[in-house]
Amino acid sequence: KLEKHCGSVNGAAAEDSCHSKQQDGEDKTADRFTFSAEPTVEDIRRMQAEFTDERDWNQFHQPRNLLLAMVGEVGEVSELFQWRGEVAEGLPDWTDSEREHLAHELSDVLIYLVELAEKCRVDLPQAVLRKMALNRLKYPASKVHGSAKKYTEYED
Ligand SMILES: Nc1ccn([C@H]2C[C@H](O)[C@@H](COP(=O)(O)OP(=O)(O)OP(=O)(O)O)O2)c(=O)n1
Numbered sequence: 598k599l600e601k602h603c604g605s606v607n608g609a610a611a612e613d614s615c616h617s618k619q620q621d622g623e624d625k626t627a628d629r630f631t632f633s634a635e636p637t638v639e640d641i642r643r644m645q646a647e648f649t650d651e652r653d654w655n656q657f658h659q660p661r662n663l664l665l666a667m668v669g670e671v672g673e674v675s676e677l678f679q680w681r682g683e684v685a686e687g688l689p690d691w692t693d694s695e696r697e698h699l700a701h702e703l704s705d706v707l708i709y710l711v712e713l714a715e716k717c718r719v720d721l722p723q724a725v726l727r728k729m730a731l732n733r734l735k736y737p738a739s740k741v742h743g744s745a746k747k748y749t750e751y752e753d
Pocket residue numbers: 649654657673704705708709
């Protein structure tokens with residue numbers, strides 16, 4: 598079962614439940630945003646595996662091809678942002694159609710990423726947990742709070 602999220606299927610046009618202005622006028626949209634619980638990463642892996650099986654496309658979906666496909670889709674995401682200058686969180690100036698286009702392109706990136714991980718036998722959800730643990734060790738909050746320097750730039 599796929600739950601509706603934020604009053605819309607893609608979470609983009611959710612003026613009432615997701616986009617509330619506080620009394621001081623500050624838009625707290627970003628603070629309130631969360632993803633739907635489903636589909637899980639494993640659901641996405643399985644759905645894409647079914648999609649490729651049904652088309653006999655597995656023969657084309659080797660790791661290197663999936664990597665190139667994913668990078669191509671990242672390029673399509675970049676196209677949506679290029680020449681716009683700074684874009685604020687929540688994309689306040691974007692039309693619904695532009696938001697939906699972005700949702701499609703980000704989904705393409707995710708679909709290929711998940712399939713690439715599958716074909717490389719990387720259990721992505723667990724790998725993310727391990728990598729985030731490493732990130733926390735590398736960048737202790739007490740040491741790096743408020744600074745975006747890379748870890749090699751810290752002196753002690
Ligand atoms: N050989 C293929 C082709 C497509 N797809 C799936 C995964 C992606 O989610 C989407 C990509 O489709 P397109 O290559 O047609 O790319 P776009 O949807 O981005 O279309 P366009 O490049 O015209 O914007 O379809 C796939 O799994 N394997």
